[in-house]
Amino acid sequence: MSEQEKQTTIENEGRRGFVAAGVAAAAGLAIAPGVTLLDVAHARPADQPASSKNRWGLLIDSTKCKTGCNDCVNACFTENAIKQGDKETDSQWIRKVELKDLRTGHTASLPMMCQHCAHPPCVDVCPTGASFKRADGIVLVDRHICIGCRYCMMACPYKARSFVHEELHDQNPDVPRGMGCVEACTLCVHKIDRGDGTTACAQACKEGAILFGDLNDPESEISKRLATYASTEVRADLRLDTGVRYQGI
Amino acid sequence: MRIPTIKTMGTWLASLAVVLAVGVSSLAIADGGAKSAKEKAMLEGVKGDKCVMPTEDMRRNHMKYLKHHRDETMHQGIRTTQFSLKGCVECHASPKNNSVIGTNDNFCQGCHAYAAVKLDCFECHSTKPKANAAFHPIAGQAPGLAADMRKDMAAAPQTNAAGAAQ
Numbered sequence: 429m430s431e432q433e434k435q436t437t438i439e440n441e442g443r444r445g446f447v448a449a450g451v452a453a454a455a456g457l458a459i460a461p462g463v464t465l466l467d468v469a470h471a472r473p474a475d476q477p478a479s480s481k482n483r484w485g486l487l488i489d490s491t492k493c494k495t496g497c498n499d500c501v502n503a504c505f506t507e508n509a510i511k512q513g514d515k516e517t518d519s520q521w522i523r524k525v526e527l528k529d530l531r532t533g534h535t536a537s538l539p540m541m542c543q544h545c546a547h548p549p550c551v552d553v554c555p556t557g558a559s560f561k562r563a564d565g566i567v568l569v570d571r572h573i574c575i576g577c578r579y580c581m582m583a584c585p586y587k588a589r590s591f592v593h594e595e596l597h598d599q600n601p602d603v604p605r606g607m608g609c610v611e612a613c614t615l616c617v618h619k620i621d622r623g624d625g626t627t628a629c630a631q632a633c634k635e636g637a638i639l640f641g642d643l644n645d646p647e648s649e650i651s652k653r654l655a656t657y658a659s660t661e662v663r664a665d666l667r668l669d670t671g672v673r674y675q676g677i
Numbered sequence: 678m679r680i681p682t683i684k685t686m687g688t689w690l691a692s693l694a695v696v697l698a699v700g701v702s703s704l705a706i707a708d709g710g711a712k713s714a715k716e717k718a719m720l721e722g723v724k725g726d727k728c729v730m731p732t733e734d735m736r737r738n739h740m741k742y743l744k745h746h747r748d749e750t751m752h753q754g755i756r757t758t759q760f761s762l763k764g765c766v767e768c769h770a771s772p773k774n775n776s777v778i779g780t781n782d783n784f785c786q787g788c789h790a791y792a793a794v795k796l797d798c799f800e801c802h803s804t805k806p807k808a809n810a811a812f813h814p815i816a817g818q819a820p821g822l823a824a825d826m827r828k829d830m831a832a833a834p835q836t837n838a839a840g841a842a843q
Contacts, residue, residue: 477753562754570751571801599803601763606801621754 472623483546483565484615485643485671486630487650487659490527490538492637498524500539503632507616509600519590519605521613522629527677536677539629539638542567542588542613543662544671550580550589559610565643565671566617571609580610585663588612615671643671722771722784729759739765743798762798767806776804 472478504522505512512518522541528534548567550559558574561567569580569589581589589612592605599605602618616627630638641650659673728735730742746760758764769777769784778786778799789796 472754474756474758477749477755560752562752564754568751572747572751595800598805599801601766601803601805601807604801604803609801617754621756 472621474621478562478564478566478621480563480565481644483643483671484620485544485565485641485650485673486615486627487639487641487653487673487675488538489637489639489675490536491676492635493537493539493633494635495526495535495537497537497635499632499634500524500629500638503628504541504613507600507619507628508603508605508614509598510605511596517591517593519592519611521588521590521611538674538677540586540588540662541629541672542584542615543586543668544613544615546669546671548668549583549585549666553579553583555579562617564620566615566620567612568614568617569610569612571604571606571611574609576608576610578610584612585666585668721773721782721787722769722777724768728768729764762802763807766802766804770804770806775806778804 501522501524504510508521510519510521522539525538525540527536527538544565544567546561546565548559548561550567551561553559555577556573556575558570558572559567559580560570576591578591581587581591589610591610592607595607596605603614605611616624616629619627626640627638630640639650639653641648643651643654645651646655654673657675659675660677661668661670661673662677730738735742742760743762743765746755746757747762749755750761765785766777771777771779771783774780774783777784778796781787781790785796785799
């Protein structure tokens, strides 16, 4: 085959690939308007892997979040069987943060947890591949691979991760946790896979300040609210494209 | 002394063979009986009629099934129940302490202690079934994990069992 013929073949391959992609996109559009697609996404069959068609995230409305209320934090502790101690080193997957603008005196309260970044620094620095991002955007630690080096804790701009220093007992069967590994908010991945369609913190919030949903689905409530109201990422300057977004800060 | 002819020799050999065969088989029976009694004593906490794979296969390969399943679950979110560790615990938790470890009578710890193989699943994973789980996961009719396991078992390919039998 001459050089020119090779070139033509490659171009054809390229064009074919492009056409195929176009067809796939058209098919996607054809399905997309159906509301049932959302339901299907929620109740993913147990033998199907998580798909990048979904991107799970949270929208937190700090104007609704009450100072002093700790319901989401407590719900997280209960759901994930995290023992609440008084040691600085105790695990903390979610915490309440109070912000005060010193100039105006305006205060805001918000829960802070793993932001489930699209470009997570914890995954970048992990030397073993234990820190990873699932296809549906959930950032997790594979404790089978984690060596407890804690690089990810230093890399995380949100201080979202904790190290388990002591032996644990009475874990939730759905949430394995143990000594010597780093851990963080899993976005209640066990609940998502089960099809609950929410997280423990979102369920617990009486003010409705936490909304869980699929950022990739334009029909989801979270996407609609994000499209309607201004929201921001914490440390947006880092351009990590976080899955957790905030309103009112 | 009469020199044995080929014919008498043949008869003698045949009877020897019969004696040997009977002896060996009775030994095997005795051994099998003792072993199963020992196993029964050692491993409490077995619910249902059968495991998710034939018992011989599970003895040899459960760690491979668990490891394969673990990676799929962790990284892809595939949560079929056939080879889920949670499923092991559901069925094999001892009625005494509701756990698979703790004493050498418990299902997982008992065998691992006997075989001198370190068991560290339960440094992170729960050793007890979930409180509201079905009472009798495989034999019972309650929905939930038990129903899922039955479904998975029905759908599962049985090729591994054949492979282990060879």
